Amino acid sequence: MIQIESVTKRYPDGTTAVDNLSLDIPDGSITVLVGPSGCGKTTTLRMVNRMVEPTSGRILLDGSDITEQPVNALRRSMGYVIQNAGLFQHRTIVDNIATVPRMLGWDRRKARERARELMGRVGLDESLARRYPYQLSGGQQQRVGVARALAADPPVLLMDEPFSAVDPIVRKSLQAELLRIQQELGKTIVFVTHDIDEAIKIGDMIAVMRTGGRLAQFAPPDELLSSPADAFVEDFLGTDRGIRRLSFFTSDGLQLTAEPVVAVDADAEQVARATAAGSPYLLLTDAEGKPLGWVAPQDAAGGADKVAVGRLLPYGRPFAAGRESLRDALDCAVLSPTGWAVAVDGEGKVAGVVSQETIGAAIRSAHAEHRDGGGAGRASITKAGAAT
Ligand SMILES: Nc1ncnc2c1ncn2[C@@H]1O[C@H](COP(=O)(O)OP(=O)(O)OP(=O)(O)O)[C@@H](O)[C@H]1O
Ligand SMILES: [Mg+2]
Numbered sequence: 001m002i003q004i005e006s007v008t009k010r011y012p013d014g015t016t017a018v019d020n021l022s023l024d025i026p027d028g029s030i031t032v033l034v035g036p037s038g039c040g041k042t043t044t045l046r047m048v049n050r051m052v053e054p055t056s057g058r059i060l061l062d063g064s065d066i067t068e069q070p071v072n073a074l075r076r077s078m079g080y081v082i083q084n085a086g087l088f089q090h091r092t093i094v095d096n097i098a099t100v101p102r103m104l105g106w107d108r109r110k111a112r113e114r115a116r117e118l119m120g121r122v123g124l125d126e127s128l129a130r131r132y133p134y135q136l137s138g139g140q141q142q143r144v145g146v147a148r149a150l151a152a153d154p155p156v157l158l159m160d161e162p163f164s165a166v167d168p169i170v171r172k173s174l175q176a177e178l179l180r181i182q183q184e185l186g187k188t189i190v191f192v193t194h195d196i197d198e199a200i201k202i203g204d205m206i207a208v209m210r211t212g213g214r215l216a217q218f219a220p221p222d223e224l225l226s227s228p229a230d231a232f233v234e235d236f237l238g239t240d241r242g243i244r245r246l247s248f249f250t251s252d253g254l255q256l257t258a259e260p261v262v263a264v265d266a267d268a269e270q271v272a273r274a275t276a277a278g279s280p281y282l283l284l285t286d287a288e289g290k291p292l293g294w295v296a297p298q299d300a301a302g303g304a305d306k307v308a309v310g311r312l313l314p315y316g317r318p319f320a321a322g323r324e325s326l327r328d329a330l331d332c333a334v335l336s337p338t339g340w341a342v343a344v345d346g347e348g349k350v351a352g353v354v355s356q357e358t359i360g361a362a363i364r365s366a367h368a369e370h371r372d373g374g375g376a377g378r379a380s381i382t383k384a385g386a387a388t
Helices: 041-048 071-076 093-097 099-103 108-121 138-150 168-185 196-202 221-226 231-237 241-248 268-276 326-335 356-373
Strands: 002-010 016-025 030-034 056-061 078-082 156-160 188-193 205-210 214-219 261-263 282-285 291-295 340-344 350-355
Touching: 002 041, 016 041, 016 056, 016 205, 016 214, 030 041, 030 168, 030 196, 041 156, 041 188, 071 078, 078 138, 093 099, 093 108, 093 138, 099 108, 108 138, 138 156, 138 168, 168 196, 188 196, 196 221, 205 221, 205 231, 214 221, 214 231, 221 231, 221 241, 241 326, 261 268, 261 350, 268 282, 282 350, 291 340, 326 340, 326 350, 326 356, 340 356, 350 356
Parallel strands: 030 188, 030 205, 078 156, 156 188, 261 282
Antiparallel strands: 002 016, 002 056, 205 214, 282 291, 340 350
16 A cells, blocks of 8 residues: 655745645555646655655555665556656667566566567557557557556556547547556556546546645545535536436346337237337347337337338437446437337347336435445445446
8 A cells, every 4th residue: 555644745946736645545446646737646646656755744655664665676666657658769669668677687588578468468469569659659659658667567557647648539448448457457556637537437546636736535436426525626526427426326226128129020919018018119129139229119010020110210329237337328218219228238139128217216226325325335336337
């Protein structure tokens, strides 16, 4: 664990960059420092690897003061990734990644082997190994930066706005990649961003900082969204707080119904039975059970195979039952012309359908459970949901 204890940093010109900051950064998870420009995020991160020394206070790593070990040993235990990757322009990709292992005295072959293995891990094609950084896209360079930081397998990874210079789509895939790598490797990651959405997506814990280097709130993302500590945090979180929080509730317990679902070869009798269930629309599926579209019961009365293609309403985007969040389910229902969301299994086959009303009830009970249940309620909160 990294413990930041009452740390203040005042630069020689009198700027207080960090003001009496205390944070316990848990092992094996992602802690995000977020806040407006100039609030002291980079300064805080650089104090952890001693590129900046605190004016007062101290930082402990696994219980001992970080000033008590040689600074080189400390930095070797902490990978560091910055914006624009900060690669060595005159070295090939494979040699960039092999930098730290080489410094540690590994022979060239072993270091390059390790580098190639890491390229795979961060989603880089091996064919890029002999290229130079300028021959890579921004997103690829960021991946190299992450691979380089991981090369000596340090327990701690410090990341300062690593994804802020790439476009939103590449950024999303880099975030997903980081979550995947973290799941595999279980590093202790301190991640700096000024983007609250990125913080919520990847953080297990989020420290919201405010100008003057003061801590506004330190909490898991769902708690931040449900109970911002003050007006500053609330304002920083922006609108849609309630909707965004639904990302943390799984669609596990959502009551699906299969009664209005009919296959394309259903005869008039089967359609009549489905119609009797009372749903205002029927969901037509193909022979494999994959969704085709919604149809009004009267348009299918003669049998599902008689339905004119023109009468089908689009089913919108289906959600993955259980795997996606209540936010995803609600989004599907809102997008659906019938107000019903289509749930599919891992193979894309219809698992059932669910109305906006039922989703609304599930949201209310998830909130109630979270409010009353304390520890038990938290069990229904998923990080995976937020990652989608
Ligand atoms: N070497 C320095 N000398 C004097 N002041 C500095 C120095 N480095 C940073 N500062 C100031 O300290 C404050 C915090 O800077 P810091 O870089 O930690 O902020 P940040 O939260 O990382 O901002 P950004 O989101 O823009 O990267 C700012 O007011 C900055 O101008
Ligand atoms: Mg910064």
